[in-house]
Structure formats: C-alpha cells, structure tokens
Amino acid sequence: MTNDLARWQFATTSIYHFLFVPVTIGLAFLVAVLQSAWHRNGKPEYRRLTRFFGTLLLINVAVGVVTGLVQEFEFGMNWSSYSRFVGDVFGGPLAMEGLAAFFLESTFLGLWVFGWERLPKRVHLACIWLVAIGSMLSALFIMAANSWMQHPVGYTLNHAGQPQLNNIGALFTNPTFLWGYVHVLLASLVTGSLVMLAVSAWYLRKRQEVETFRHSASLSLAVLIPTIVLALFVGSELGVVEAKYQPMKIAAAEAQWSTCQPCSFSLFQIGGGNNDQTPSQIIEVPHVLSLLATNSWNGQVIGLNQLQAEYSAKYGPGNYVPDVFIQYWSMRVMAYLAALVLLFALWGAWLLHRGKLEHSKWFLRISVWAVLTPFLMNTAGWMLTENGRQPWIVQGLMKTANANSPSVSSTDIWISLLVFVAIYAALGAADLALMLRYSRKGLAEEDGTGGEARTSAEGGGAMPALTY
C-alpha cells in the first residue's frame, strides 16, 4: 500500500516534470537558432521572434526548474532504501548534473534574460547557447542515471551485496544510455519545434505578422522533419537494445506471451493483457516484430511465459511480468503518433517547398492542435520505459517493492501526493494561462536596432526597463 502510493506519487510528479523538460530543451535550442539568425542577418523580425519565443521559454523553464527540485529531493524522501542501496553509483550522475549542467543553465539564463541591454551582442548570443547546452547536458546526466536503472553497468557488489561504482566510463557508454539519451534529445527537439509551429501557425492563420511568423514556421519545420525521422529510427534501435537487456519490457509491449520465430507485429488488439485471455480483433503484420526487436527478418522473440519461468528460476518465485496493458498501449500511442507526426511534417515540407505554407488553411489548423502530440508521445515513452522495468527498480538488483522509505507512512505520502496534485494543477493553470496570453499577445514592438540605440536615446547610463 505504502509502496504503491509512493509509486503513484513519484510517477505523477515525474510525468508532470517531463511535460516541461522537453519544451525547455527544444525551445532553448530554437531560440538560440533564432538569435543566431538575427546576429548574422541583422533583420529586426528575428530579434522580435527571439524575444517572443524567449518569453514562452522562460515561463516553461520556471515550472521545469521547480518541479525538477521535487524530483531531486524525492529519491531520499520516498525511496530511502533505494537511495541508500544505490547512492554510490546513482548519486554520482545527479551531483554531476548539478555541477556541470544546472549551474551553467541557470547562471547563463539569468545573464541572458537580464543582459539584453547590458552585454555585447556576441556575448549575449553565447549566453543563450550556453543555456541550450546546459539543458542538454542536464538531460545527459539524468539519462545516464536512469539508464543505469534499466541496465546496471560499471559496478561490483560489496560484502553487503550493495552495488559500488568501479567504472564511471561504463555509465556513459551504456548502450541503453547512448540510444536513450539521443532519443530524449530528439524527442525534445520534436516537442520544441511542434510548440513553435503551433504558435506560428496560429498567427499565419489569423494573417497577422505573416512575414515574421513564416520564418519561425519554416525553422520549426526544418527542425521537425529530420528530428522526427531520427527519433523513430533511434527509438526502434533503442527497442532492439532493450529487447537484449530487458526482454520482458519488449515482450510485454507486444503482449507476446509465447516465444515466436518469426514474429508478427500486432497492430491492434483488445484483450491479451493476461496470459489466459485470448485477444480479439488482432490485426497482424508478419515478420515486423522480428525486425523491430532483433533487426532481423526471422529473429526470435522470447515470450513472457518463458521469461517468467527463467526469472523465477534465477531470482526466486514472484511475478516478473510488467503490466502488459500499459506496455502494449504506451508503445502504440508513442509509435502511431510519431508516424502521424512524420506524415504531417512531410506535408508541411511539401507546402513549404511550394511556398504555400501560409495559405493552407487545413495544415495551419491542424498545426495548432498537433501541439498536443509530443506531450502524449513523451509521456507514453516514459510509461513504456519505466513500467517495463517493473517489478525491478534497478533491473536484476533491487525490486521496487523493497525500495521505499521504511520511516514514511502512507499518511505522509497521501499528504504529499494531494499537495503536489493541488499545486501542480494550479501551476499548470497559471502556466497555460500565461502561455496562451503571451502567445496571443503578439510580438513586441522593437526599434529594430536592438537595444543599443534605445539606451543611448535615453542617455548613456540610463537603466533598462525592469525585467521582473
């Protein structure tokens, strides 16, 4: 009971946190590109776009940062047994994240926000790039830590049976990490570009500032097309890696109870969540699962029943099969939406090529709503990854059931769960209200020369306008 509550609380807060993280990573990169464009060509519309999307970025960063603090504390609060057991290995990347990434991101964000009229242009541009790099580095360390939970490497067990780090390099060359990290970066760029596209499309459809928002729409499509293609490719390679190290995860994602060779891919089925259930309405495509899970036409995928028997023999009696329903559907929500986004992006590319982007009413209308897809895909992706690891908290080393804090009661967790849900709901409402308000408020009027002229017009040492 306490353990389930701790899981609910952690899942709720981390899913919520990850709504904001990819927007931050993606938009920081895109804003840096916009500012670089302004730096090169000096056109005032790029400066206006930089400031406009910069404001949207900042609203998201605020929520991303504070919800990230919760995650950092929760390992110790909710999962003290886990923290004590794995801190030797797992704590390292978290501390590195603070030292090497979070300091960088936060300090240079402050410099960027307040430095518009104070820093030389080139230095100011470097600040936003350092913010973008900082946010990507931050994800790097977090993914190294998370990947270790999926596929622990670089450790030995000490006399007390606790993992102790003995090869830090292994954490950063872990195949689960390499593929997983790139996948997260690509997903973040997809998210950022779909957010930018949605806002730009809204203006294009209202025929406001068409010249300006055509630039941001083109940029977002230029980023979206390669990143969605690569995200699909890298995601499927990640599946192959996981099929090797966490076969349960992939078998459950396919509701594959018995071993098969070659294996068909189930496009759609109802039921089959339990072993004794016969799924109905199956649409299958021959050989595709073999291809996806093993990269070979006739590859073998070991079924859940056989894996369960192997695990029971190896680790003792228990249920080692993750929730098949969640696995099956989170996999499909993620992959099917990604395929739709890919088609949509290609449509956009074609329109762009023909110079018709701002005239296609339907494309613009769909663009606005397409902003929901990355959030669904990201959440589904994490459900697939984290639920698929169950019942383990660290694959093969520690079970989630043994990981929570013995000193924390279910009442404590109920309180924290309700408090977080209430605060996060309020934050979400405030964030959404501000995002919509600033998205609709339009571009700020600019003098076009970018600050310097304005400062000198006010007389040498005049103070810039208050930022906060």
Add this chain to the structure above:
Amino acid sequence: MHLHTVWFVIIAVVWVGFFVLEGFDFGVGVLHTIVGKTETGRRVALNTIGPFWDGNEVWLVVAGAGMFAAFPAWYATMFSALYLALLLILMALIARGVAFEFRGKSENPRWRNTWTWSTTLGSLFIPLLLGVGLGDLLVGLPVNSSHDYTGNFFDLLTPYGLWTGLTILGLCLLHGSTFLMLKTTDDVRRRARAASRPLGWIAVALVLGFVIWTRVVVGHTQVPGPVEVLALIAVIFAARLARSDHHEGLAFAASATAIAATIGSIFIDLYPNVMVSSTSTAFNLTVNNAASGSYALTVMTVVAVVCFPVVLIYQGWSFHVFRARVQAPPEQPEQPSTSAAS
C-alpha cells in the same frame, strides 16, 4: 585527509555557499514589500536578485545531490526523516520560484498580489525550515539501528532546531537588507537601511543565543570555537555598519561572513558525525558509516575540482555584469517587462 572528510568539507562548503548567496535573495524576497512601498519599488527590489536567484538556488541542488553521491545513507536518512518538512520546503521553493517569473507577466493586481505573497512566504519559510533541519542534525533525531527515523513530524521541531532556524532566518533578513542597500537607490535604499537597524540587533541576539545553546548541545567544551566567535563578531559588525550608507559594501561583507560562519560552525560541530541519533550515539550516522566507496568518491572529487572553479568564475562574472544599482527607468516607471503589442 581521507576522502570521506574531503567530501564532508565539500558539502559543508556548498551549504555555506548556498546560504551566503541565496541568503540575500531570501532576505530580499521577505523584505521586498517592506522596502518597496510602491509597485515600482517592489519591482526594483525583486530586480536586484533577478539575474542571480536561480543560479544561487543550484547550490542547494548540488548540496542535496552531493550528499546523495558522497553519503547515500545520510541523504536517505535525512530526507526521509524530514519528509513533511521537506514537503513544506518544496512547496515554498515552488511558490517562490515561479513567483519571480510569473509576477511581472500580468498587470492584474490580484495576480501580482498572489505572487507577492508567494515570494514573501516562500522566502521566509525556506531558510527557517532548512535551519531547523540543520539544527536537528546536530541536536539529534530519533534514528534506529538501521538508520531509519522513528519519530513523527513534531519530533522534528526540536527547540534547538527551531532556534537554529530562526537564527538563519534572521541572518538572511539582515543579509537581504545589506544587499538591498548596496544595490538600490533613493527611497528603496533608505527603507532598506531603516529595516537593517532592527534586523541587525535581532540577528545579533539570535546568533548570541545560538552560540550559547550550541555549547550546551555539543557539551564537551564550554568555550565557543573560533568560527562561532567569528560569526558573533561579524554579525555585530554587520549590524553596526548597516546604520550608515558609507559602508554598504563592508556591511554586506560582514553579513555574508556572519551567515557563512554560522552555517560553517554547525558542520564543524557535527564532524565526524553527519547526523546524530538521539536514540543512541551508537546509531549516529558518521562520515565513515554513511559514505560511498573510495572509487565513487575519487571520481566525484575529480569532477568537483574541475567544475567548481569554472562555476565560481562564471557566477562571479555574472555578479560583475550586474554590479550596477537597480532603479526604474524614469520615463516609464510602471512599464511591464515585455512591452505590449500595439
């Protein structure tokens, strides 16, 4: 020096750095309605910490993550013991963190008022509660042989812990007022100076009480250590210097020293324990029984040695860039951050 001890020192230094830096922005957060009687005055006060607070807060993240990496048992026991207290701290951190960013983004008075309160209460409760937590490490909490906390929420509110919390809060307020004196002009600066007078003497009284009480808690010697004496001297200097506007830089340096010495003294008195068990001294968490293995500590030491100097350089540079006093532009005193589209 053994790596355990090196890491204990690093973590102590990070906590010191956190309070020296974020201490003044906690103070500014609480005082911004007191020094700013107009909306412009409040915004000026908040803008003094605008470029810094987020970077300052990372010191707390690094303190927590550093404890996790170097002393997993300490992190695990302390964070699960302080469960509900940390929940309150997180609520305050959330409320305050988004308040800075959200407040200026709408002119609606109710909206602004909400975030003003978030800022004030958040900035008040975070140093108070963190101070309670740090005091508890030294005075001891009921922790059993398997290093699990056996008390409830109210057992966290030890009298000594509460006094430590009040002391740290008092120092943050003084530190905030000396920072505001240094960074503002005219009316806001005058009000900051007026506020620093009572705040100075309250802080002196709190630190004096803290030093005496700590002697009682620690027990084995009745003579305060040099760092505690330094804290006392520094806070007296800060209180005296804050009364005039000719020594603002020195007053700020003194309040920074007072806060650094106070936090530092807690860790000095704590060593070699990292968390005292009030159940039995045999169950104390120490630098030995709570630490990670030597390989992990070596790796982390290398990372810290490489990263910290770089962080200090760019954070220092950021303070240099924004060294000017903050004041509202005369033409448009109520101009919001992003000018409205026409």
